[in-house]
Structures are given as C-alpha cells and as structure tokens.
Amino acid sequence: MTVRAYLRASTNEQDATRAKDQLEAFATERGLTIATFYIENESGAKLDRPELFRLLSDSRPGDILLIEQVDRLSRLNESDWRKLRAEIDAKQVRIVALDLPTSWTFASASDEFTGRMFAAINGMLLDMLAAVARKDYEDRRRRQAQGQAQAKAEGRYRGRAEDTKRNEQIAAMLRKGFSYSQIQTATKVSRPTVAKIAKRIKEAPVTAA
The missing domain is CATH 3.40.50.1390 (Resolvase, N-terminal catalytic domain)
Known part of the structure; x- marks a missing residue:
C-alpha cells in the first residue's frame, strides 16, 4: 500500500x-x-x-x-x-x-x-x-461578482494589479522559444496566463528597426 x-x-x-x-x-x-x-x-x-x-x-x-x-x-x-x-x-x-x-x-x-x-x-x-x-465555490464567486459590480458602480473597482516583472519574464522566455510547460514550471503560473502573454506578444505592433 x-x-x-x-x-x-x-x-x-x-x-x-x-x-x-x-x-x-x-x-x-x-x-x-x-x-x-x-x-x-x-x-x-x-x-x-x-x-x-x-x-x-x-x-x-x-x-x-x-x-x-x-x-x-x-x-x-x-x-x-x-x-x-x-x-x-x-x-x-x-x-x-x-x-x-x-x-x-x-x-x-x-x-x-x-x-x-x-x-x-x-x-x-x-x-x-x-x-x-x-x-461554496459558486457562492463565493457570486458574492465576489456582486461586490465587484457594486464597486464598479461606485467607481471604486480597479481590478488586480498586474505582475509586470513576472509577465516580462514570461514574455522573454516565450521569445527564446521555451515551451509552455517549461515556463509554467519556472514561473509557477497557469497555462492560461502563459497563453495570455503569448497572445499579447503576437498582437503587439512591430516597430521599425
């Protein structure tokens, strides 16, 4: 056993x-x-x-x-x-x-x-x-959504601050050809987070040299 x-x-x-x-x-x-x-x-x-x-x-x-x-x-x-x-x-x-x-x-x-x-x-x-x-999960999500809606209505909601240092690290690893799994292991983020940064890189305008 x-x-x-x-x-x-x-x-x-x-x-x-x-x-x-x-x-x-x-x-x-x-x-x-x-x-x-x-x-x-x-x-x-x-x-x-x-x-x-x-x-x-x-x-x-x-x-x-x-x-x-x-x-x-x-x-x-x-x-x-x-x-x-x-x-x-x-x-x-x-x-x-x-x-x-x-x-x-x-x-x-x-x-x-x-x-x-x-x-x-x-x-x-x-x-x-x-x-x-x-x-319990659904109840908490509902209460959270209600709280955010009220905060938005009152102009108090700003959302979660972005971890720019971490995201820059993810972007750098993506540009170097690291796989999603390697990036997840190194940075302890979820796959959707890596995908979001990859999409951001793909959609970023190309600047002239």
Missing part, C-alpha cells in the same frame, strides 16, 4: 504546501510513510490538473490518495466530478481525507466486510462533500 499525498492551492499567491505537516503527522500516527507529494497551484473547479492526474497515473490498485480536505480534490461541477470519480474508481485508489473520518479506516488494515462497508459509506460522503465544496 503506497501513500501519495496531494496538495493544492488555487492561485500562485497561495501556499500549496500549507498542509504538508498535517498530512505527514496523520501518516506517522498510523505507521505510514508518504511516498510522494504531488503539489500544484490550480483551481479545484477545473478538471485539468496535471499533478493530480500524474498521481493517478502513478498509482496502483489499493494505493492511498491522501488529502487535507475533500475540496482540495474537487470543487468541480457534477459532470467533471463524475469523470474524476470514474478515473479514481478505475485505478482502485482509496481516498483518505483528514476532514472525512470515515475514510481513515482505509489507512489501516481491515477485514473484507468492514472495508466494503466503509467504502460504500465513504463514497456517498465524498459525493456529498464534493457537492458542498462546489456550492
């Missing part, structure tokens, strides 16, 4: 490794060793998460996918959550979440009946918590 820990934060400004010590402590208490940490800064509302799918690709039947909270795994809509669940089920990976005590039994040996019973209970609770996480 191999334990693989998944750590995620939504933006590059957030620390994706924040819960690393908690996961290590949880594993140690149960005599387990975390083989690999898979860390990424991507929104839980999107299915395209390279590190999560690398974890699943590396996994073997019976391995544990250890997370701090279910919302680290998913803030997906129902359709995308079903796709992710299908991938997890096909790999026969057991999800253990610190905020889901019914999943903790997967971190220790149990008889077949107990294992199947808790697997059924855990599956239902996972679906429920994934739905709650999605609703």
